[in-house]
Amino acid sequence: RFRNVTGVQTCALPISSFISSLNEAYIQHGDKTYNFMDLYDKNRNKSIYDKLGFSPLDNDKNMLNYFNGFKYQNNNKCNFEKVKPYIDFVKHVINNEQQAEHFLDWVSHILQRPNIKQTTCYVFYSYKHGVGKNTITKILNKLFTGYAYDIKNADELAGKFNGESVGKLLCVGDEIKTFKSGENLNNIVKNLISQEYRSIEFKGKDKVTGRSEE
Secondary structure (H helix, E strand, O other), X not given: OEEEOOOOEEEOOOHHHHHHHHHOOEEEEOOEEEEHHHHHHHOOOOOOOOEEEOOOOXXXXXXXXXXXXXXXXXXXXXXXXXXXHHHHHHHHHHOOHHHHHHHHHHHHHHHHOOOOOOOOOOOOOOOOOXXXXXXXXXXXXXXXXXXXXXXXXXXXHHOOOOHHHOOOOEEEEEEEEOOOOOOOHHHHHHHHHHOOEEEEOOOOOOOEEEEOOO
């Protein structure tokens, strides 16, 4: 399963499936067709890795890391006037200064320490529609391009074929539909944010176990 984060094609597959897909890959050059792996084997400058994983801020040279950095990066001094409208909007929607600050700290943690999983999640609830909850998350989805995942029902996150959530730092659910089996959504979410390991399954692939932050 290939996705594009910052203009680089990356992969979120079990290593055996990844190698198998490359064996079946061909490159057309003029009127000739070349097998990708044949070209790779003959390349004297090829990179060799011992493992494949999603590990932000990890400098392990032996791992092909499909965390490629954030699309939007600003290493300069923060221009508060540019971000102030969003901060003010968050405070307006949450309508609680302390809770709004906690939420903004929670978002900052993802950017500053993407390698450390947080054991909390935020639930936005209002009696009225159209107060701006989705606006908050739409901007975050843009900020975390490539690492954000929209959930429509609980099965996408914890049921079968949850591979789309691999390599994501932010999962957003808008009016999530609960499990057909009637499982308690609160318990499912609690387990997901607290457990160290979880089962991951792509369609047509064997189920594997990985660290929950992956």
